[in-house]
Amino acid sequence: xxxxxxxxxxxxxxxxxxxxxxxxxxxxxxxxxxxxxxxxxxxxxxxxxxxxxxxxxxxxxxxxxxxxxxxxxxxxxxxxxxxxxxxxxxxxxxxxxxxxxxxxxxxxxxxxxxxxxxxxxxxxxxxxxxxxxxxxxxxxxxxxxxxxxxxxxxxxxxxxxxxxxxxxxxxxxxxxxxxxxxxxxxxxxxxxxxxxxxxxxxxxxxxxxxxxxx
Numbered sequence: 001x002x003x004x005x006x007x008x009x010x011x012x013x014x015x016x017x018x019x020x021x022x023x024x025x026x027x028x029x030x031x032x033x034x035x036x037x038x039x040x041x042x043x044x045x046x047x048x049x050x051x052x053x054x055x056x057x058x059x060x061x062x063x064x065x066x067x068x069x070x071x072x073x074x075x076x077x078x079x080x081x082x083x084x085x086x087x088x089x090x091x092x093x094x095x096x097x098x099x100x101x102x103x104x105x106x107x108x109x110x111x112x113x114x115x116x117x118x119x120x121x122x123x124x125x126x127x128x129x130x131x132x133x134x135x136x137x138x139x140x141x142x143x144x145x146x147x148x149x150x151x152x153x154x155x156x157x158x159x160x161x162x163x164x165x166x167x168x169x170x171x172x173x174x175x176x177x178x179x180x181x182x183x184x185x186x187x188x189x190x191x192x193x194x195x196x197x198x199x200x201x202x203x204x205x206x207x208x209x210x211x212x213x214x
Contacts, residue, residue: 001195002032003188003191003202003210003211004031004032004033004034004207004211005032005033005034006034006195006199006200006201006202007033007034007191007201007202007203007204007207007210007211008033008034008035008036008037008058008087008180008182008201008202008203008204009024009027009028009031009033009035009036009037009204009205009207010036010037010038010155010182010203010204010205010207011024011036011037011038011205012037012038012039012060012063012064012154012155012156012205014039016038016039016042018042018045021036021038021042021045021046021049022045022049024036024038024046025046025049025050025055026049027207027208028050028055029050029053029055031207031208031211032054032055033055033207034055034056034201035055035056035057035058035086035087036050036055036056036057036058037058037059037060037087037089037203038057038058038059039059039060039063040059040060040061040076040079040080040083040085042059043057043059043080043083043084043085044083044084046084047083047084047085048084056086056087056120057084057085057086057087058085058086058087058088058089058120059080059085059087059088059089060088060089060090060091060124060154061073061076061077061080061088061089061090061091061112062076062090062091063089063091063124063154063156064091064154064155064156064157065091065094066090066091066092066093066094066124066126067093067094067095070104070107070108070111073090073108073111073112074111074112074115077090077112077115078115081115081116081119085119086119086120087119087120087121087122088112088119088120088121088122089122089123089124089151089180089203090108090109090112090121090122090123090124091124091126091154092105092108092109092123092124092125092126092138092141092142093105093108094125094126094129094130096108097125097130097134097137097138097141098129098130098134102137102141105138105141106141106144106145109121109123109141109142109145109146109147110145110146113145113146113147120148120149121146121147121148121149122147122148122149122150122151122180122201123138123142123145123147123149123150123151124151124152124153124154124182125138125139125142125150125151125152125169126152126153126154126157127152127153127159127161127162127165127169128153128157128158128159128160128183129157129158132168135165135168135169135172136168136172138150139169139172139173140172140173142173142177143173143174143177147177148177148178149177149178149179149180149201150169150172150173150177150178150179150180151179151180151181151182151203152165152166152169152179152180152181152182152183153182153183153184154182154183155182155183155184155203155205157183159183159184160182160183160184160185161181161182161183161184161185161194161199163193163194163196163197164197166179166181166194166197166198166199167197167198169198170197170198170199171198178199178200178201179198179199179200179201180199180200180201180202180203181194181197181199181201181202181203182202182203182204183203185202185203185204185206185210186204186206186209186210187206187209187210188210188211188213190210191204191210
């Protein structure tokens with residue numbers, strides 16, 4: 001398979017400059033990555049640089065902690081979409097999930113989904129902070145709220161994607177919903193392991209090394 005076509009070429013470091021974002025977009029165009037995944041302040045820049053291509057613009061919402069109010073997440077999502085985002089990767093309210101306040105988690109996701117169907121919504125559950133039971137519940141809530149994907153990690157917590165978590169998430173969602181593996185996917189072997197476990201999208205900052213088999 002063409003690995004590039006399942007990779008969100010990612011740069012979420014707070015130190016990223018406009019020159020870094022321009023380089024990321026050039027690399028995405030050159031190698032044919034599915035999207036670039038950048039912080040919200042760079043959405044309009046990436047959208048303009050990628051105009052006319054097949055490369056999508058993906059950004060993050062409530063990142064990286066997920067502890068924003070629902071209203072703040074909705075505003076951030078609306079702003080990102082108005083600036084040209086095609087895909088939104090939102091972080092769940094992790095504390096609400098762990099406290100079994102499932103209605104808050106559900107409404108958090110549902111209100112972003114209510115912004116429309118013209119964008120892909122991925123829900124980051126931050127697997128390194130959850131028990132297996134909590135991972136399953138997070139996936140079920142994301143599915144109920146109408147998300148398109150569940151995603152393993154922000155890459156900013158204590159751990160990233162594992163094949164175990166990807167397989168568990170895949171089993172916990174309905175047919176037609178997908179899994180994105182991100183966080184620590186650095187080599188072709190890592191990428192292949194995640195895809196074998198059931199992921200259909202990968203988030204990586206080492207994208208070029210991955211497709212070159214390094």
